[in-house]
Amino acid sequence: MAGARREKSSQSSILGSRIAVAIGIGIVAGCIFAFVFPNGFFSANPPPQSRLLSKSNLEVESVSCESSEKLNLLKSDNMRLSDKNVKLKKQVRELNEKLRLAEQRKDHAREPFIVSSEPQKAGPFGTVKGLRTNPIVVPDETVNPRLAKILAKIAVNKELIVAVANSNVKEMLEVWYTSIKKVGISNYLVVALDDAIVDLCKSNDVPVYQRDPDEAIDSVGKTGGNHAVSALKFRILREFLQLGYGVLLSDVDIVYLQNPFEHLYRDSDVESMSDGHNNMTAYGFNDVFDEPAMGWARYAHTMRIWVYNSGFFYIRPTIPSIELLDRIAGRLAREDAWDQAVFNEELFYPSHPGYVGLHAAKRTMDIYLFMNSKVLFKTVRKDANLKKLKPVIVHVNYHPDKLPRMKAVFEFYVNGKQDALEPFPNGSDWK
Numbered sequence: 001m002a003g004a005r006r007e008k009s010s011q012s013s014i015l016g017s018r019i020a021v022a023i024g025i026g027i028v029a030g031c032i033f034a035f036v037f038p039n040g041f042f043s044a045n046p047p048p049q050s051r052l053l054s055k056s057n058l059e060v061e062s063v064s065c066e067s068s069e070k071l072n073l074l075k076s077d078n079m080r081l082s083d084k085n086v087k088l089k090k091q092v093r094e095l096n097e098k099l100r101l102a103e104q105r106k107d108h109a110r111e112p113f114i115v116s117s118e119p120q121k122a123g124p125f126g127t128v129k130g131l132r133t134n135p136i137v138v139p140d141e142t143v144n145p146r147l148a149k150i151l152a153k154i155a156v157n158k159e160l161i162v163a164v165a166n167s168n169v170k171e172m173l174e175v176w177y178t179s180i181k182k183v184g185i186s187n188y189l190v191v192a193l194d195d196a197i198v199d200l201c202k203s204n205d206v207p208v209y210q211r212d213p214d215e216a217i218d219s220v221g222k223t224g225g226n227h228a229v230s231a232l233k234f235r236i237l238r239e240f241l242q243l244g245y246g247v248l249l250s251d252v253d254i255v256y257l258q259n260p261f262e263h264l265y266r267d268s269d270v271e272s273m274s275d276g277h278n279n280m281t282a283y284g285f286n287d288v289f290d291e292p293a294m295g296w297a298r299y300a301h302t303m304r305i306w307v308y309n310s311g312f313f314y315i316r317p318t319i320p321s322i323e324l325l326d327r328i329a330g331r332l333a334r335e336d337a338w339d340q341a342v343f344n345e346e347l348f349y350p351s352h353p354g355y356v357g358l359h360a361a362k363r364t365m366d367i368y369l370f371m372n373s374k375v376l377f378k379t380v381r382k383d384a385n386l387k388k389l390k391p392v393i394v395h396v397n398y399h400p401d402k403l404p405r406m407k408a409v410f411e412f413y414v415n416g417k418q419d420a421l422e423p424f425p426n427g428s429d430w431k
């Protein structure tokens, strides 16, 4: 810059000095430009100004007009580019905002299926929903690699029906898997407790699994009666859940008429069929207990619900589910108790002094879709409208003559034999 000024002061004529002023302005601007953009707009092309400054004064004068034009062009380029930059920045901001909103909506859609450890603000009245659906466990194949392989082949959407069977229930098992095949269900597995069941399944193309020998458990499995085998299933189920599978546990005194996986909600740790025989008993009611001696306070309100049936329930692979299995198996090992009673006590009792409740999420299945044999034989078969409904399953849990009733259910619903259910009494004959 100092050199440029000296150049200007050396001019003498008026005209010359005017030209010199114009040239000088060009040069000054050029120098400013060179100073502000020492590497030019594109560092690959060295800016003309830097070459210019290193050459003789004459050359400086001849190119300086050109450079001021270039300068103007570059200036407007610069303005255009910075305009563009502002616009792009705005677009990025808008896209980021859109992404954030999309993520939020995605989280919202999944809300019932995640547990947020973040403290949350409660939303407006009527919009607040507690969590029922606990996250599933991380599958651990090391607990049973052989079973993991079998399940990977059989399960559909990481779910399957599981039945535990020994030779005592062979004939019912045959009706059981015949109905399952008829519906077209492929994701089911029989856990065989003895070799005869393994053979039966293999010769009928029924997926079967026999556990590795475990003396403490196996002696019960081979010789045990109904309740003993029932207790076993809670121990066996644990591995299925640890491997990350949702299990529809099924007794074998059940006839399948539709695919149950199309009728599950999957929003609770345990989704179970009920022993209830109408809406009230199955879904819960306020049972008023009357004690006249209390006078004004003679009526005491109690909460009641008919028990869940531990012979048919869907259990998600969650920590509360596995804790439930452990609690039941633990109690059945220590006490001489009925597994269905223990199953319900662990599911329903709240925490109280000396006891910590499980607080698992539970759902009662629809009693006309997942039907017990009391509902069928006492109500449905005599009701013209209910008779038209096709249940998903029928569980012959209320009647000791299981096999003939199972066959009658199959005849009625599958083969359309309208009078198949008629010969049977409401209940069992023995009093």
Ligand SMILES: *[C@@H]1O[C@H](CO)[C@@H](O)[C@H](O)[C@H]1NC(C)=O
Pocket (backbone or CB within 6 Å): 279
């Ligand atoms: C039983 O409950 C179902 C489902 O909530 C309902 O559609 C039906 O009307 C109820 N039946 C009676 C008899 O209350």
Ligand SMILES: *[C@@H]1O[C@H](CO)[C@@H](O)[C@H](O)[C@H]1NC(C)=O
Pocket (backbone or CB within 6 Å): 378, 379, 382, 425, 426
């Ligand atoms: C069977 O149940 C129906 C309806 O609940 C009742 O009307 C009928 O009397 C019962 N039959 C017998 C033999 O108890």
